[in-house]
Amino acid sequence: xxxxxxxxxxxxxxxxxxxxxxxxxxxxxxxxxxxxxxxxxxxxxxxxxxxxxxxxxxxxxxxxxxxxxxxxxxxxxxxxxxxxxxxxxxxxxxxxxxxxxxxxxxxxxxxxxxxxxxxxxxxxxxxxxxxxxxxxxxxxxxxxxxxxxxxxxxxxxxxxxxxxxxxxxxxxxxxxxxxxxxxxxxxxxxxxxxxxxxxxxxxxxxxxxxxxxxxxxxxxxxxxxxxxxxxxxxxxxxxxxxxxxxxxxxxxxxxxxxxxxxxxxxxxxxxxxxxxxxxxxx
Amino acid sequence: xxxxxxxxxxxxxxxxxxxxxxxxxxxxxxxxxxxxxxxxxxxxxxxxxxxxxxxxxxxxxxxxxxxxxxxxxxxxxxxxxxxxxxxxxxxxxxxxxxxxxxxxxxxxxxxxxxxxxxxxxxxxxxxxxxxxxxxxxxxxxxxxxxxxxxxxxxxxxxxxxxxxxxxxxxxxxxxxxxxxxxxxxxxxxxxxxxxxxxxxxxxxxxxxxxxxxxxxxxxxxxxxxxxxxxxxxxxxxxxxxxxxxxxxxxxxxxxxxxxxxxxxxxxxxxxxxxxxxxxxxxxxxxxxxxxxxx
Numbered sequence: 001x002x003x004x005x006x007x008x009x010x011x012x013x014x015x016x017x018x019x020x021x022x023x024x025x026x027x028x029x030x031x032x033x034x035x036x037x038x039x040x041x042x043x044x045x046x047x048x049x050x051x052x053x054x055x056x057x058x059x060x061x062x063x064x065x066x067x068x069x070x071x072x073x074x075x076x077x078x079x080x081x082x083x084x085x086x087x088x089x090x091x092x093x094x095x096x097x098x099x100x101x102x103x104x105x106x107x108x109x110x111x112x113x114x115x116x117x118x119x120x121x122x123x124x125x126x127x128x129x130x131x132x133x134x135x136x137x138x139x140x141x142x143x144x145x146x147x148x149x150x151x152x153x154x155x156x157x158x159x160x161x162x163x164x165x166x167x168x169x170x171x172x173x174x175x176x177x178x179x180x181x182x183x184x185x186x187x188x189x190x191x192x193x194x195x196x197x198x199x200x201x202x203x204x205x206x207x208x209x210x211x212x213x214x215x216x217x218x219x220x221x222x223x224x225x226x227x228x229x230x231x232x233x234x235x236x237x238x239x240x241x242x243x244x245x246x247x248x249x250x251x252x253x254x255x256x257x258x259x260x261x262x263x264x265x266x267x268x269x270x271x272x273x274x275x276x277x278x279x280x281x282x
Numbered sequence: 283x284x285x286x287x288x289x290x291x292x293x294x295x296x297x298x299x300x301x302x303x304x305x306x307x308x309x310x311x312x313x314x315x316x317x318x319x320x321x322x323x324x325x326x327x328x329x330x331x332x333x334x335x336x337x338x339x340x341x342x343x344x345x346x347x348x349x350x351x352x353x354x355x356x357x358x359x360x361x362x363x364x365x366x367x368x369x370x371x372x373x374x375x376x377x378x379x380x381x382x383x384x385x386x387x388x389x390x391x392x393x394x395x396x397x398x399x400x401x402x403x404x405x406x407x408x409x410x411x412x413x414x415x416x417x418x419x420x421x422x423x424x425x426x427x428x429x430x431x432x433x434x435x436x437x438x439x440x441x442x443x444x445x446x447x448x449x450x451x452x453x454x455x456x457x458x459x460x461x462x463x464x465x466x467x468x469x470x471x472x473x474x475x476x477x478x479x480x481x482x483x484x485x486x487x488x489x490x491x492x493x494x495x496x497x498x499x500x501x502x503x504x505x506x507x508x509x510x511x512x513x514x515x516x517x518x519x520x521x522x523x524x525x526x527x528x529x530x531x532x533x534x535x536x537x538x539x540x541x542x543x544x545x546x547x548x549x550x551x552x553x554x555x556x557x558x559x560x561x562x563x564x565x566x567x568x569x570x571x572x573x574x575x576x
Contacts, residue, residue: 003475012378013385019375020392023452026407027399029418033410041416048418095302102299107289114300121311123563127510127532128555131539131548132314132321152310155303172287185290214400216514217536232400236518239406252410255403262398270391274457277397 027256034058034253041248057253074254077231081213082261084149084230088212089205091154097197100163101189105175122157126218134221144225153218158280159204166200167193203276206269210262231258315556321549340550349526350534350551357509357530360444364512365504368448369497372455377485379456380463390460397453401446402514408446409519412438432520436527439520443528446519447512454507455500462496463489502566509558531555 029048033041036051061074103115126133133152142148170193178188219230229237235258238251266273325336344350379389396404411417412432420430432438466489474484513532516522522529522537529537535555539548 005481008481009381012381015374015378016382016385016389016393019371019378019452020389023393023396023449026404026411026449029411030407095306098299099303102296105286105290106292106296106299108293108296111296114304117304117307117312121307123560124311124315124556125510125559127513128535128552128559129311129314129318130536131545131552132317133310134540135317136310136314151306155306155311160303168286175286176288179288179290185292185295188290210398214398214402214514216400216402216517220517221540232402232514235406236402239409239518248410248416251406255406259399259403262400263395266395266398267391270394273394273397277454277457278461 027259030252030255033248034250034256036249038247038249053249057249058257061250061253061257072226072229072234074231074234074257076227077229077234078257078261080149080228081230081232081258083146084215084219085209085212085261087146087150088153088215089208091150092156092159092208093201093204095154096156096159097163097194097201100160100167101185101193103160104164104167105185118155118157118160120157121155126153130217130221137222142222144223144228146228148222149219149228149230150212153212153215156208159208162200162204162279163197166197170196199272199275200279202269203272203279205276206265206273207276207280209265213262234258318549318552318556321545322553323546324549325546336546340546341554344547344550344554349529352526353529353531353534356440356526356528360440360447360512360528360530361505361508363444364447364451364508365501367444368451369455369500369504371448372452373459373497375452376456376459376463377489379460390457393456394453396450399450400514401450401512402518404450405443405446405515405518408442408449412442412445432524434524436525439524439527443512443515443520446515447508450515451504451507455504458496458500459493462493466492499566502562506559506562506566510555531558 032047032050034057035054036047037053040047040051062078063075064073099114099118103111137143137148137152140148142151174192175188178192183191214232215230216232219228219233223229223233231254235251235254238254239246322340323335323337324333325340326333375393379386379393382389399407409432411419412430414420414431414433417430423430430438432442470488470492471484474488479487509530510532512530513536516528516530516533517536520528522533531551532555535548535551538544538551542548
């Protein structure tokens with residue numbers, strides 16, 4: 001701050017507080033709605049203060065779900081989401097570490113080609129090649145399976161670039177010293193490169209966990225069997241009831257539960273999250 | 283391309299290391315993309331018995347179809363509004379937070395978490411608040427004599443998806459604007475202050491021009507976000523309606539391919555989208571090589 005301007009400071013606080021309130025308001029309303037009974041919404045006026053049905057609504061959703069709208073218990077869907085998020089995050093990090101290691105520490109024919117093949121995945125998000133990718137997965141008999149949910153999303157150009165960038169900054173002397181001491185490539189990778197990449201791996205994990213958890217279109221295409229539904233796509237089934245009004249209290253309880261894990265990750269690992277976000281965009 | 287001065291000399295190992303990444307890329311990225319390209323030149327008859335090569339006629343059909351042209355203009359309006367709205371709100375918040383010293387991190391925490399909310403969930407939250415019969419905002423609007431109904435009004439539906447998409451993107455833009463503001467040396471503003479420039483003038487003549495690399499980068503990212511990552515918001519709330527008012531390109535590909543089962547047309551739309559992503563990516567990467575400088 002250049003000079004002391006109390007009025008401007010006051011205005012800044014005001015702007016920020018209004019900003020925080022706007023950002024939080026939709027979630028506040030959702031939490032309030034999730035503590036009410038379903039008939040309280042019929043009056044046409046949505047309550048603004050919490051009601052007494054919090055435990056009832058959440059335990060109902062977690063254990064039994066709403067069978068009338070074809071949604072399985074939320075506990076199951078959240079487990080599926082967790083599996084999907086973890087496999088995608090860990091898988092992306094693992095295969096990207098390996099390919100970045102190959103690209104930086106070896107020289108071999110077709111290295112350039114391999115690099116470009118990985119680079120091109122950046123330009124082909126699922127959304128633009130929906131139908132043919134679905135056909136491939138269907139032909140491989142991977143519909144309604146965890147493999148089908150996760151593996152096709154595991155290739156990652158951004159993670160590979162991030163690790164490539166980082167490996168290039170690792171001093172050459174470390175590798176020379178390791179070779180003098182008789183360490184082979186995999187030993188060097190495991191004992192020197194991996195420990196050095198720890199912060200980068202953690203930051204990337206936060207971002208990729210959120211990415212995996214929030215997948216929507218992919219599980220929508222791949223799963224028709226309730227046992228494999230993820231929570232983010234399951235909510236839509238609850239909300240999209242054909243003729244009647246949705247059961248708002250349970251829809252909102254599910255929405256709150258669906259956003260809770262990634263939001264907690266961001267809040268408690270804010271430093272890693274910001275680092276990951278800034279670095280994956282480089 | 284860069285490597286290390288010294289390298290390992292194994293012959294087979296690098297291929298083994300690259301194999302998982304390349305196999306997944308080939309099977310799930312390159313092959314389907316090639317398929318889309320190939321299918322965009324084919325047409326199937328109504329029963330799926332015969333497939334014939336039709337050249338560019340799928341593309342020609344698209345650019346003469348009113349639905350597709352509508353979808354193009356809807357996407358343009360949607361993407362520009364989301365980018366403009368979320369960037370201006372975030373810039374205002376970032377400038378305010380940049381003035382803070384002790385409370386900056388606390389405000390940041392309270393502003394960044396919507397990044398973690400899935401687009402579909404964000405859509406549901408706003409859909410609930412604007413629900414014509416019980417929503418908070420539609421109740422308030424009703425008192426102001428405005429009859430909000432996003433299931434009937436094209437404008438209301440568009441506004442709904444713009445609000446939901448903007449809400450989710452504010453945190454991302456805020457973080458990058460704040461980082462950009464903090465990398466501007468304070469000495470510049472101080473020198474201007476000594477010369478008698480007041481805060482508003484300092485912002486527009488010094489801070490904002492120096493922020494232009496960040497602004498440009500965010501513009502590309504926001505447009506990409508609005509075009510491709512908002513599928514969940516649209517699908518969970520308006521489903522492209524009413525009367526195709528929110529039928530953005532990505533949603534249309536999905537709809538024509540999976541529900542309409544029009545393979546050739548869907549593939550041609552995929553190819554057009556790929557071209558758009560590729561040009562956005564190229565712009566983004568050229569920017570990283572040569573930052574915008576004045």
